[in-house]
Amino acid sequence: MDTTMHWPALVTLAAVTLLFACAWYVGAARGKYKIRAPATTGPEGFERAFRVQMNTLEGVVIFLPALWLAAIYFSPRIAAMIGAVWVVARIWYAFAYARNPNTRGAPFVIAYVAWAVLMILASWGLLTSPLW
Amino acid sequence: MDTTMHWPALVTLAAVTLLFACAWYVGAARGKYKIRAPATTGPEGFERAFRVQMNTLEGVVIFLPALWLAAIYFSPRIAAMIGAVWVVARIWYAFAYARNPNTRGAPFVIAYVAWAVLMILASWGLLTSPLW
Amino acid sequence: MDTTMHWPALVTLAAVTLLFACAWYVGAARGKYKIRAPATTGPEGFERAFRVQMNTLEGVVIFLPALWLAAIYFSPRIAAMIGAVWVVARIWYAFAYARNPNTRGAPFVIAYVAWAVLMILASWGLLTSPLW
Numbered sequence: 183m184d185t186t187m188h189w190p191a192l193v194t195l196a197a198v199t200l201l202f203a204c205a206w207y208v209g210a211a212r213g214k215y216k217i218r219a220p221a222t223t224g225p226e227g228f229e230r231a232f233r234v235q236m237n238t239l240e241g242v243v244i245f246l247p248a249l250w251l252a253a254i255y256f257s258p259r260i261a262a263m264i265g266a267v268w269v270v271a272r273i274w275y276a277f278a279y280a281r282n283p284n285t286r287g288a289p290f291v292i293a294y295v296a297w298a299v300l301m302i303l304a305s306w307g308l309l310t311s312p313l314w
Numbered sequence: 315m316d317t318t319m320h321w322p323a324l325v326t327l328a329a330v331t332l333l334f335a336c337a338w339y340v341g342a343a344r345g346k347y348k349i350r351a352p353a354t355t356g357p358e359g360f361e362r363a364f365r366v367q368m369n370t371l372e373g374v375v376i377f378l379p380a381l382w383l384a385a386i387y388f389s390p391r392i393a394a395m396i397g398a399v400w401v402v403a404r405i406w407y408a409f410a411y412a413r414n415p416n417t418r419g420a421p422f423v424i425a426y427v428a429w430a431v432l433m434i435l436a437s438w439g440l441l442t443s444p445l446w
Numbered sequence: 447m448d449t450t451m452h453w454p455a456l457v458t459l460a461a462v463t464l465l466f467a468c469a470w471y472v473g474a475a476r477g478k479y480k481i482r483a484p485a486t487t488g489p490e491g492f493e494r495a496f497r498v499q500m501n502t503l504e505g506v507v508i509f510l511p512a513l514w515l516a517a518i519y520f521s522p523r524i525a526a527m528i529g530a531v532w533v534v535a536r537i538w539y540a541f542a543y544a545r546n547p548n549t550r551g552a553p554f555v556i557a558y559v560a561w562a563v564l565m566i567l568a569s570w571g572l573l574t575s576p577l578w
Contacts, residue, residue: 191515191572195565198511202561205504219547220490220497226352233352239504240337240371244330246511247378251323283351297334301327308323358484365484372469372503376462379510383455415483429466433459440455 189262190253194246196269201242204235204276234279241272241293248300255307261300268296321394322385326378328401333374336367336408366411373404373425380432387439393432400428453526454517458510460533465506468499468540498543505536505557512564519571525564532560 211217211231217224222232245268252261275289343349343363349356354364377400384393407421475481475495481488486496509532516525539553 185575185578188572188575188578191519191568194511194515195569195572198508198565201504201508205508219543219550220493222497229352233354235504239507240333240367242507243371243374244333244337247326247330251326255323279351286351301330304323305327308320308327311317311320314317314320361484365486372465372499375503375506376465376469379458379462383458387455411483418483433462436455437459440452440459443449443452446449446452 186258187253190249190258190265193249193262193265193269196266197242197245197249197272200269200273200276201235201238204231204238207231207276207280208235230280230283233283234276237279238272238276241297245297245300248297248304251304251308252300255311256303257307261303264296264299264303268293268300271296318390319385322381322390322397325381325394325397325401328398329374329377329381329404332401332405332408333367333370336363336370339363339408339412340367362412362415365415366408369411370404370408373429377429377432380429380436383436383440384432387443388435389439393435396428396431396435400425400432403428450522451517454513454522454529457513457526457529457533460530461506461509461513461536464533464537464540465499465502468495468502471495471540471544472499494544494547497547498540501543502536502540505561509561509564512561512568515568515572516564519575520567521571525567528560528563528567532557532564535560 208228208231211228212219215225215228217228223229245265249261249265249268252264271289271293275286275293278285278289340363343360344351347357347360349360355361377397381393381397381400384396403421403425407418407425410417410421472492472495475492476483479489479492481492487493509529513525513529513532516528535553535557539550539557542549542553
């Protein structure tokens with residue numbers, strides 16, 4: 183595998199670690215608020231933790247394919263840099279949402295723009311590939 | 315990367331775009347029905363939008379690995395064709411569910427069959443590979 | 447593709463099949479308990495089935511990237527062996543949760559350890575790669 187693919191691989195590890203941390207946080211919130219499985223409703227603090235995890239899950243599933251297609255068809259280094267922005271914005275998003283859902287707008291928009299740029303680079307690289 | 319892998323890559327972009335559109339639709343429904351995060355319950359119209367997104371998320375997570383394993387171990391072109399059927403059926407499913415959940419049967423079955431065929435091709439290609 | 451990658455490919459098929467089986471089980475529980483979409487709440491039996499599916503979905507999304515990064519950057523055979531442990535633990539987890547959520551601890555811990563080992567092997571292999 184090309185050495186430059188190491189960079190999107192590192193970003194992938196970071197994204198997966200973030201998702202794991204969110205799942206861990208829900209488990210801790212289950213203990214704190216005494217929410218026994220399978221319930222997923224309860225005090226606002228628990229519901230926020232749960233929604234952060236679900237939103238991060240949704241985010242990772244659209245992020246990883248975009249990251250790798252942009253890495254393969256455009257540039258691994260540029261894809262990894264934009265991907266790092268996405269991960270950092272999503273960490274910020276998780277903390278913002280847990281504290282006050284109304285403050286999640288800014289990191290959400292940054293992560294969205296990073297994802298959109300990855301999709302555009304992937305599409306452009308793929309459609310203009312000389313290999314068709 | 316082999317040029318024929320361009321086709322499953324295109325289908326992957328389409329699947330990810332569909333998932334993003336579903337997430338967008340939930341955001342719009344949050345605004346329309348005034349459902350403030352982290353709540354995920356409310357009028358039927360909001361709950362439908364939310365379930366479409368979750369079902370699509372579940373679908374994409376089992377679809378993309380099946381697509382790529384079928385592309386790698388059987389045929390990229392055939393995998394991409396069947397994958398395109400899956401994406402179209404899932405778009406139809408999303409619209410049908412949003413309008414009336416009882417009409418989601420037909421596109422669900424088509425997407426299910428497309429997924430099952432991908433799994434069979436992937437398994438067959440993998441197990442009969444001369445490379446073991 | 448390297449023949450040894452066949453092993454993580456097989457584990458991937460198993461993980462995707464498990465996730466599909468969980469989705470199927472929720473569909474069956476919808477019928478049994480007469481829970482019409484888009485509702486996701488109801489008798490404990492239905493809610494357990496639903497949570498098993500969601501937990502498996504969350505698990506697969508952090509498992510597959512860890513499996514493949516460990517396969518690529520450390521060893522496909524070792525990654526596949528640990529991945530097989532994860533899949534078996536998750537099957538056990540699904541049955542345990544459906545019967546009694548309080549018994550899900552042991553398989554959860556085993557799957558968690560398998561996942562953590564994959565992450566460590568992937569990180570170690572990636573960071574010590576001679577290819578940087």
